[in-house]
Amino acid sequence: MSIHRLLALSTMALLVHLVAGQNLPKPLIVVYSGTDTAIAQALASLIEQDPRFDGETLVVSSPSAVDLATLLPTTQCIVIYSDHKDHLLGLETTIPPFFNLGGGLVGIRDACYQPSAGNLSRDVFPVYGNFSIVKTSTAQKRVRTYVQVGTSDLTAGLPERFQLVSMGTFLHADKNGTYIPIPASARIMYEDEETGSPLVVSYESEGGGRSVALPGVMVVKTARVDVYYGTLLADENFVKLFTNSVFWAAASPRFARVTQDLAGKLATIQEESQSIKERAELAMKRQRQKRIVTVGLVWILGLSACALITKKLVLAPIRNEVA
Amino acid sequence: MAIDERVLGLALVSVILSALIVFTLAREKTDRPIEILENRFPSVMPAAETTFSFSIMARQRLEDVRISFCAVTPAYPVQADLLVPMRQYRSDEGPSEVLENLARLTWFRNRTSALGIEPDEIDRTISAGNSQLRMLLLDYTNPLRAILGQNATSKVPLIYGATVNETGHPCYLEGGPNFFPFPELNINVLTISHNEDEKRYVPTDKIRKGSGQLQVSEAPRGIVEFRDVAKDDTITVIATVEPRTFSPPSSRKDIALIQLIRIYINGDPYGEPILNVVR
Numbered sequence: 288m289s290i291h292r293l294l295a296l297s298t299m300a301l302l303v304h305l306v307a308g309q310n311l312p313k314p315l316i317v318v319y320s321g322t323d324t325a326i327a328q329a330l331a332s333l334i335e336q337d338p339r340f341d342g343e344t345l346v347v348s349s350p351s352a353v354d355l356a357t358l359l360p361t362t363q364c365i366v367i368y369s370d371h372k373d374h375l376l377g378l379e380t381t382i383p384p385f386f387n388l389g390g391g392l393v394g395i396r397d398a399c400y401q402p403s404a405g406n407l408s409r410d411v412f413p414v415y416g417n418f419s420i421v422k423t424s425t426a427q428k429r430v431r432t433y434v435q436v437g438t439s440d441l442t443a444g445l446p447e448r449f450q451l452v453s454m455g456t457f458l459h460a461d462k463n464g465t466y467i468p469i470p471a472s473a474r475i476m477y478e479d480e481e482t483g484s485p486l487v488v489s490y491e492s493e494g495g496g497r498s499v500a501l502p503g504v505m506v507v508k509t510a511r512v513d514v515y516y517g518t519l520l521a522d523e524n525f526v527k528l529f530t531n532s533v534f535w536a537a538a539s540p541r542f543a544r545v546t547q548d549l550a551g552k553l554a555t556i557q558e559e560s561q562s563i564k565e566r567a568e569l570a571m572k573r574q575r576q577k578r579i580v581t582v583g584l585v586w587i588l589g590l591s592a593c594a595l596i597t598k599k600l601v602l603a604p605i606r607n608e609v610a
Numbered sequence: 611m612a613i614d615e616r617v618l619g620l621a622l623v624s625v626i627l628s629a630l631i632v633f634t635l636a637r638e639k640t641d642r643p644i645e646i647l648e649n650r651f652p653s654v655m656p657a658a659e660t661t662f663s664f665s666i667m668a669r670q671r672l673e674d675v676r677i678s679f680c681a682v683t684p685a686y687p688v689q690a691d692l693l694v695p696m697r698q699y700r701s702d703e704g705p706s707e708v709l710e711n712l713a714r715l716t717w718f719r720n721r722t723s724a725l726g727i728e729p730d731e732i733d734r735t736i737s738a739g740n741s742q743l744r745m746l747l748l749d750y751t752n753p754l755r756a757i758l759g760q761n762a763t764s765k766v767p768l769i770y771g772a773t774v775n776e777t778g779h780p781c782y783l784e785g786g787p788n789f790f791p792f793p794e795l796n797i798n799v800l801t802i803s804h805n806e807d808e809k810r811y812v813p814t815d816k817i818r819k820g821s822g823q824l825q826v827s828e829a830p831r832g833i834v835e836f837r838d839v840a841k842d843d844t845i846t847v848i849a850t851v852e853p854r855t856f857s858p859p860s861s862r863k864d865i866a867l868i869q870l871i872r873i874y875i876n877g878d879p880y881g882e883p884i885l886n887v888v889r
Contacts, residue, residue, distance in 0.1 A: 312724070322689075345717065348688075348690035349688050351687065359718065360758070549725055549757065553753055553757070561877070563877030564878065566876075579636045583632070585632075586628060586632040589628060590624075590625065590628065597621060602617065605617075
């Protein structure tokens with residue numbers, strides 16, 4: 288779907304909402320960058336400033352909060368920026384069900400690196416990152432050069448070749464650091480000019496979930512260095528790449544699927560209980576009728592026996608006496 | 611020949627008395643549809659293997675009997691998850707104040723409530739050793755499973771709660787529908803039986819060939835349901851567990867595990883939830 292079409296649809300949805308005057312739930316984009324929320328706040332701000340955005344953002348600060356966000360019916364997309372494996376603790380078990388249910392995800396940096404993210408780097412952000420290239424020296428300009436190899440909504444408005452500040456990237460490589468191609472099920476949009484490894488990977492799950500992996504975004508929170516995150520976030524190309532990624536992933540079907548007929552879904556709990564109750568009442572009624580018939584039959588039989596005994600043993604002797 | 615009036619009177623009295631007995635019998639109702647035969651659990655988590663058993667007997671024919679087990683254990687939120695880290699609670703403050711300090715639960719409750727999703731609340735005072743703990747549990751299992759399905763909800767805690775003791779010491783709780791927090795890890799043997807019909811679940815590496823034993827991973831996730839339960843039928847759930855696989859107790863911990871058992875008879879909750887508190 289093109290960005291313009293997406294924009295038109297979003298506008299139409301807004302108009303319908305205003306005309307109908309209904310209190311429809313708003314889609315939620317959750318942003319997480321570990322316990323320090325500075326980067327998450329800045330990324331959330333980029334999303335909010337984009338005219339295509341019509342929803343809410345929520346910045347969270349722990350893996351448990353991300354877990355809980357996967358349970359919110361309105362969660363449309365989760366953005367995960369991580370520079371430490373502790374920030375991803377447990378997410379490899381809680382994120383895949385969200386993705387399989389059609390949720391959208393954007394994984395940045397360690398979310399694509401197997402030693403930090405475990406299976407997330409394969410099943411959700413399929414970079415298969417097992418090798419890192421990190422330039423600690425500031426003697427040379429620390430950037431990754433993005434070279435376009437695919438076209439989609441993700442690349443809209445972006446040049447075919449551009450540079451973004453970064454310390455390095457994660458990639459799937461042999462022990463010498465030579466890139467090993469990732470499975471073809473994932474689509475590579477941009478690759479790294481230096482290594483040939485993917486820098487922007489889009490992927491769709493069988494359940495319609497959409498993910499974008501950005502393994503080459505490695506920045507720091509220290510303002511005095513060249514790879515300061517503020518420098519990256521001020522770069523128009525990064526803003527375009529990031530927001531395109533978020534809106535492409537957010538166009539996944541989970542929000543619509545889950546929020547559709549929410550009241551009806553909640554009513555199923557009552558309906559299920561009601562159906563059991565009705566079935567039980569019917570069974571009990573049948574049981575009661577059976578019991579009444581049995582007891583009645585026994586009563587009639589008993590009365591007949593009493594009548595017979597009275598006739599033979601009480602009335603007959605009286606008759607004889609009278610005769 | 612006219613029937614003797616004395617005989618007629620006797621016969622009438624017999625008919626009336628027997629009719630009364632018959633109608634009383636026909637309308638007879640049992641006051642309790644089930645009897646809890648056993649609810650055994652250790653009050654203090656032992657070091658070696660231990661057994662939890664729960665058994666009920668039907669006192670009348672029941673169309674549907676469902677027993678739901680939930681396991682709740684202490685949780686330790688990171689500082690960033692608390693609105694006021696290291697907050698001290700006064701003795702008159704309760705578990706709801708403790709839960710209000712948990713940032714993620716606050717936005718989760720607000721957002722779900724706006725969508726009409728409300729948790730089942732269990733508000734009780736429980737005993738743990740010599741301590742009396744005020745406890746609040748918020749159980750989102752039913753509404754979230756109805757909306758998201760079993761797969762999307764099986765890996766994330768669906769029950770959130772807190773306890774506060776007499777001195778205001780708080781303890782956060784998390785859990786979900788299951789016999790134990792990590793059944794594949796915790797359970798050595800799980801037996802679920804309806805009279806003679808028994809299913810035995812054991813860890814994969816302990817399954818004996820041809821024994822009919824099943825893998826623990828195939829066991830129901832805390833909910834056992836039986837249809838057409840006859841009078842005097844017994845339903846039993848026995849689990850032998852490995853306490854070492856539970857989170858190790860810290861000096862601050864009042865509780866190791868709370869087992870929450872709820873019985874539903876013909877779709878209706880039967881009595882109050884049973885809380886088995888293990889220190």
